[in-house]
Amino acid sequence: MTQQIIKIMNYLNMTKGALMVGIVMISSLSFAQKKVETDAALAFQNYEKAQMTGDMVEMKKQLIKAKESIDLASTNAETEKSPKTLFLKGEIYTSLLLVKMLGDAEFNKNVPENAKEISVKAYKEAYDISNKYDSDIQNSVNTIKQMLYTTGSAAFDAKKYKEAMMAFGTVNDYTAVLNQLDTTAIYYAGIAAENDSNYVQAAEYYKKAAESNYKPDLIYRSTAMAYIKAGQNDKAVEFLKQAIAKSPKDKHLYFALGTIAMEMNDDKTVLENLNKAVEIDPNYADAYYNLGSYFSSKGFDLRQKAGSLPPNAKKESDELLAKSLEFYGFAMEPLEKYVTISPKDVDVLNSLVKIARALKNTEKEAKYKQMLDAARK
Incomplete structure (x- = not known):
C-alpha cells in the first residue's frame, strides 16, 4: 500500500514538473509576443525623435524597423487584435505612406501599395473595439487631415493636380475612422480633378459634396458642368432633375439647371428654371x-x-x-x-x-x- 502511495506521489510530481515546464514555456512565448509589440512602439518612438531632429536616414531606418515588428505582432494570435497593436499599425503604416511621398525609391520598396488601406483599417478596428486609444486616434486623424490639406494645397499651387486630388481625396479615408465626413476636402478634390481635366472624377466628387448639401448655391451647377465637360450632358440634366424631384422647393437646383441650359443653348429650359428660381425667392x-x-x-x-x-x-x-x-x-x-x-x-x-x-x-x-x-x- 505504501509503495502504491509512493508511486502516485512520484507520478504527481512528474506531472507537476511537466505542467510547470509548460507554464514557463507559455509565459515565455507570451512575453516574446508582447515584446514584439513593444519593439514596434520603441522603434516608432525613435522614428518620431529622428523626424523631429531632421535625421532622415535614422528616421527611415527606425520606421522600417517599426514596420517589421508591427507586422510580426499583427500575424500573432496573441497580439493581432490588441488595441495597442492595431493603433501602432495605423500610426506606422500612415507614416510609411507619408514618407513615401518624399520619393526615396529604395525606401519605397518597403511600402506596400495598399499602405493607406492597411492603416485606415487598423485605426478603425482599434477605434471600434476599445476606448483605450480613442483620443490618440482622434489626434492622429486630425493631424493627418491637416498634413493632407497642406500637401494638397501645395500640390495645387504647383499645378500638380493629380497629387492634389489624391491628397484631398485621402482626407475622408481617415476621417471615416471617426465616422466623420469632410465635405470641404471632397469639394477641393473635385476642383483638383477638374483642373486636371478629369471631369468624370470631378463630377463624382462634386456629386458627393452636393449630396451632403455643401455650398448648394454652386455645387449643383459645378456637378452638372463637370458632367457636361465630360461629354455626359444627359447625366448633368438627370442629376439635377433627380435632385429637383427630391427637393422641389430648392431654388439652387432650378438655378443650376437653368444655368446649365444656358451652356446648352436651350432657351425654353433657361426660362422655365430661372423663372422658377425667382418664383421661390x-x-x-x-x-x-x-x-x-x-x-x-x-x-x-x-x-x-x-x-x-x-x-x-x-x-x-x-x-x-x-x-x-x-x-x-x-x-x-x-x-x-x-x-x-x-x-x-x-x-x-x-x-x-x-x-x-x-x-x-x-x-x-x-x-x-x-x-x-x-x-x-
Missing part, C-alpha cells in the same frame, strides 16, 4: 442676372450679325433684328428686377439703356440713363 439676384444677361447677350449677338450683313440682305437683317428684340423683351424684366436689388451695377444699367433704346422705350431709356450716371459718380 423673389430676391434671388443671381437668377435675375443670369436670365437677363443670357437673353440680352443673345439679342446683342443677333444685332451684331445683322449689322455685318451686306445691304442686299435686308430681309435676313430684318429677321435677325426682330428676333433680337424678342430676346431683349425676355431680358428687360429680369434685369430691371436685378437693378432694384443691385442699383449700382454699371454694366447691367448700361445694358438696360441699350435694350430700352432698341425697344424704343424712351421713358425707360431715360430712367436707366439717369441711374447709370448716378452709379458712375
Whole structure:
C-alpha cells in the first residue's frame, strides 16, 4: 500500500514538473509576443525623435524597423487584435505612406501599395473595439487631415493636380475612422480633378459634396458642368432633375439647371428654371442676372450679325433684328428686377439703356440713363 502511495506521489510530481515546464514555456512565448509589440512602439518612438531632429536616414531606418515588428505582432494570435497593436499599425503604416511621398525609391520598396488601406483599417478596428486609444486616434486623424490639406494645397499651387486630388481625396479615408465626413476636402478634390481635366472624377466628387448639401448655391451647377465637360450632358440634366424631384422647393437646383441650359443653348429650359428660381425667392439676384444677361447677350449677338450683313440682305437683317428684340423683351424684366436689388451695377444699367433704346422705350431709356450716371459718380 505504501509503495502504491509512493508511486502516485512520484507520478504527481512528474506531472507537476511537466505542467510547470509548460507554464514557463507559455509565459515565455507570451512575453516574446508582447515584446514584439513593444519593439514596434520603441522603434516608432525613435522614428518620431529622428523626424523631429531632421535625421532622415535614422528616421527611415527606425520606421522600417517599426514596420517589421508591427507586422510580426499583427500575424500573432496573441497580439493581432490588441488595441495597442492595431493603433501602432495605423500610426506606422500612415507614416510609411507619408514618407513615401518624399520619393526615396529604395525606401519605397518597403511600402506596400495598399499602405493607406492597411492603416485606415487598423485605426478603425482599434477605434471600434476599445476606448483605450480613442483620443490618440482622434489626434492622429486630425493631424493627418491637416498634413493632407497642406500637401494638397501645395500640390495645387504647383499645378500638380493629380497629387492634389489624391491628397484631398485621402482626407475622408481617415476621417471615416471617426465616422466623420469632410465635405470641404471632397469639394477641393473635385476642383483638383477638374483642373486636371478629369471631369468624370470631378463630377463624382462634386456629386458627393452636393449630396451632403455643401455650398448648394454652386455645387449643383459645378456637378452638372463637370458632367457636361465630360461629354455626359444627359447625366448633368438627370442629376439635377433627380435632385429637383427630391427637393422641389430648392431654388439652387432650378438655378443650376437653368444655368446649365444656358451652356446648352436651350432657351425654353433657361426660362422655365430661372423663372422658377425667382418664383421661390423673389430676391434671388443671381437668377435675375443670369436670365437677363443670357437673353440680352443673345439679342446683342443677333444685332451684331445683322449689322455685318451686306445691304442686299435686308430681309435676313430684318429677321435677325426682330428676333433680337424678342430676346431683349425676355431680358428687360429680369434685369430691371436685378437693378432694384443691385442699383449700382454699371454694366447691367448700361445694358438696360441699350435694350430700352432698341425697344424704343424712351421713358425707360431715360430712367436707366439717369441711374447709370448716378452709379458712375
